[in-house]
Amino acid sequence: MEGYQKSFGPLLTALLALVLLWPGSLRAGETEPALALSPPALVLKGIPFEVTVSGTPAQPLWLVLDGRRHALVFDGGEALVEGLVTGADHAALALVDATGRVLAEAQSPAIAAWLSVLPALLAIVLALVFRQVILALFVAICVGGWLGYGLAGERLLTSVLDSVNVHVLTAASDSEHMSVVLFCLLIGGMVGIISRNGGTVGIARHITRFVRGRRSAQTTTGLLGTAIFFDDYANALIVGNTMRNITDKLRISREKLAYIVDSTAAPVSAILLVTTWIGFQVGLIDEALRPLAGFEGSAYGVFLAAIGYSFYPILALLFVFMISLSGRDFGPMLKAEIRAVQRCGGQDEALTDREAIAEEASIDAKPGIPHRALNAIIPMTVLVLTTLGGIWYTGMSELGFPAGASLRDVFGNGDSFTAMMWGSLLSTLVALVMTRAQGLLSMDETAHYWFEGVKSMLLPITILMMAWALSSVNEALNTSDYLVSVLSDSLSPELIPVSVFLLSAFTAFATGSSWGVMGIMMPLVVPLAWAVLQHHGLAGDPAAMHLFYAAVAAVLAGAVWGDHCSPLAETTLLAAMASGCGLVEHVRTQLPYALFVGVISTLCAVLPVAYGLPWWLGLAISAGIMALGLRLLGRRAEAPEQETDVPTRAEADAR
Template sequence: MIMTWLKRSTRWLWLPALWAIATLACAAPGFDTPDVILQGVAFDLPITDIPEDTDPRLRLDGEPVELVRNDEGQWLAPELTIDQGISHVELTDGGGQVLAAMELSAIPAWLSLLPALLAITLALVFRQVILALFVGILMGGWILHGMDTGALFGAFADSVNVHVLEAASDSGHMSIVLFCLLIGGMVGIISRNGGTQGIARRISAVIRGRRQAQSSTALLGLAIFFDDYANALIVGNTMRAITDKMAISRAKLAYLIDSTAAPVSTIALISTWIGFQVGLISEAMDGIAEWNESAYSVFVNALPYNAYPLLALAFVFLVVWSGRDFGPMLKAERRAIGGDLQHSPLGKRETTVEEADIPTKPGVPSRAWNAIVPMLVLAGITLGGIYITGLEALGPGDHALRDIFGEGDSFSAMMWGSLAGCLVAVILTLAQRLMGMTETGHYWFEGVKSMLLPITILVMAWALANVNDALQTSEFLVAVLGDSLSPQWLPTVIFVLAAFTAFATGSSWGVMGIMMPLVVPLAWAVLSHHDLAGSAEGMPILYASVASVLAGAVWGDHCSPLADTTLLSAMASGCNLVDHVRTQLPYALLVGVVALLFGTLAVGYGIRWWLGLLAGLLVLTGVLFVFGRRASQPVSNTTAKSPETA
């Protein structure tokens, strides 16, 4: 009976196989269209399921289009451009028989800027960053879904289920999230067991004023050069109590952190940035047969032309040593001297990381090494992890230290370092009987909870960056500003393009990754057109073009409220995010304009890089001494304002 049932049941098993064979046999050629096509912006159109013996031909609005094969053997139409709303594309074989046809719909290219601009505007005007980011994501989803009434519901459904989920599921992003959570837990323990208070007392014993406190903050920012995230979190949590005691505003502390973290990381010869940047340069140089220089050599030769990070670091120490400020920063410093370390123009304090800080447990001795040892372990394990993973990536043989650090896995190393720092903090606390295991675990979790708000903002900023990527925001900006470049203006235009794109998207690494492979061949082509490629006159322009991508990306990342380093700097200093952006922006704009005029533009017109940097430094010094004032100086009657109206 069982055998009879099996025979009857297996009688129909051939049907799924037959259906699969029929489906494969009937697979027709088609087009793999991108999610969004922007008018006037080039895109690639892959073609699917073309039989091997077919000679495909493609026409766009009746005009023939050249087809090529990619590395996987797939046919595609490269660099198509649609200037009107709808175009017709038709695929035929060698005999003229139509294999596939469809209409391509393109939207106005400026729409790709709307989500980022809307998010930035709402964040600055209403001071509600999470709401601004969500509205930006929603706007991007609405554009992606077709911009009709039904598209709004699809955009709302995809806002968290697609865009935020994709941002949170990225392994690199989750490494940063876990690093921040572990750092928060470690800070929670060392804040409660007297470690951070012990550091504050040690440094306070040798710091005699506001200038020394700010100098120590800036120098510590230079010392932790290997990673910008670790820099911001360590320096902020270490120096916050000290700067509070010296009546330095939280906005000033956030500026000192933000203006040393990314600038020093992008120019350091050994850092978590170096491998990424050199890898991009190497990829961009692959298609230039006439240029045989190594990618690392190009990076090193481009460093003197990296004007913005160099001048930004110099301006930090000018501000600190002169004791002068201007604009919103001066007002913040004067309020801090009056006792208001973090002023809110809305009349009340907004929720910040500061309110989640954990005071030292009463009766616990203030021992600095309870914080110093975990931090040294954090830095040591992180550097050691980068070194070990770099050696593994390079394989056996003799390798330069810069190459080893360039190939290291910084994300894994940061995870190991933060976990080890937490473990050492727990062991020190338990060994000295400062707290029990239950209490230690409780305050570790309190430190973790203090990071939830900034991490939420961070994940949503990544989600908006994904939306911008889907909308091809960077490609649009490159298409707008990338034509008709003269060699003299090449570095300047590249800097502006990279800066604006990084400001709109909040991602310096994303901008570098998109622009470097485009800019280097473009710069070589422009110089070749003017017979300058490889010449003594042309190579400084080429190096300056490479540096302009890096410098512009750092500038945009510096100024954008959507940038991760901006968020981390505000978080670590306990400063409101929008207050940090408003107070830092005038300084970054000043340094950016000076770097543009005396760095990129001057080099384009043949001025030596060191002369340009020296002139820029003199201009920054002059502006600071002409327009800057010491916070302790009285306010003139014509400009005096109360703290409520300032």
């Protein structure tokens, strides 16, 4: 025992002294409060950027940026400084005190501002030229990652490795992105089941009884797309999967189906009063209106007043029905329609397309079983009703289940991603139970064809993931900041709507995100439009408020127009996927139509209305010019007498 004490006594004494002296030693070692310097990961030359300094300093501090001192004013433990780099290849930052002592240093690479749009443009050009979407997106992501490192030569290999390990992985980690992925997979599985159990054949036969030919089939598709207005994602997936077999049977090209689906998805969701878009838009408008001095009115009132000035979404919907009812087409769409009419069968030929976004297995109905339309109608109805009910429930939950909540407020605050997953899951379960209850397929067969349906979605989901990754790369490169800087100079009030419309469209085209464009542009455009009106003494003048509403609508309309033209847009991908059409073919055939409507809406509605023409007259004139242009440019893909040919029940069964 005595030896034990001799051995460990000094050690215990030293440990005890250390514990007693520890707080004092900490206090003695403290010299400066901890300060954090947070520079941007990348700087664009000539574009202002912000540097954040956080901490609680005990003395005045300055931030030195390329030799210039900026005094720091801390508010809530943070200070923001706006910097600018013009010629250097990096932004050198230093945090200094009154004596000039450097407390912290950092630097960010700087690149020419125009390079920030290079990845998006590269993806678009490569996709259109080589018709290899995945390769185009991969190259664009790698180039964007390299630009993010300031084009450092030693970082080139790292940029290639980061394409999947960082950018795609980040896109896959987003909960809303995964909601869309799960929705697509479950929808694909449900379609696989109802295709094999004869449900899709049954519904096709029933709808064929009312479809009087190719015109009425296209019109029916457009009406269905307008009826499913509550969400653009659900719209594209439901309408495309429901009508694909019918349009194949009537030899309507997959390109035409994808165009109708795409042009009735975002436009109708953007302008109707009860959709998942409304809460997002009204929230952006409300946030942008708060700092405006002298403005009287609500965010929802501004949104309602701006609907009439949303020329492109309204005219795009109208043009769908012009195309469908007239039976006329022009450009690449006409060639696609001629190919579809001339082939012996629609579906099998369409599935051999090398560019098909979903190289789906041909899932035919099982021989020898009855083809009941209810086996498709009931799961689809469950999908729609559950999605609507889910949006209502999540919206009410977000609002706290108030007694007098309006339907617009409820749907505006609903969680469409959660509701879509609920709907797709329940519809899949209903399809499975109905199939087994009727003894149409064994459990092994049901599982097999569910996986066949899921498998058809793997390629489009891969493209979707890479498109999301490229979107995050564009965000890291501050692409939108550069595009917005184009309008940094003062504008006359009448030119604000058209300038905002064109810039929003180009930004959406380059980035592929209509919601992203709205989120970026709305907080900038609303104060800009109000400031310009104030500068000219027009703020609050009822005779000039149409310019303010038109500027707000131009953000939405431009975002939808650019979304329709871009192969990177999510709704473009989903419309092509649900229609079984090649993504590149969908973009090639839809682009002339989108440009046709967009140019007419710009020249005949946006500009004249800004100079005083009533909005309804601008819409009427644009509609008349579109009809005249379609009459002059378009022609039918078949002889007129074939339009009214109606398949008999025997012919439908034989097919």
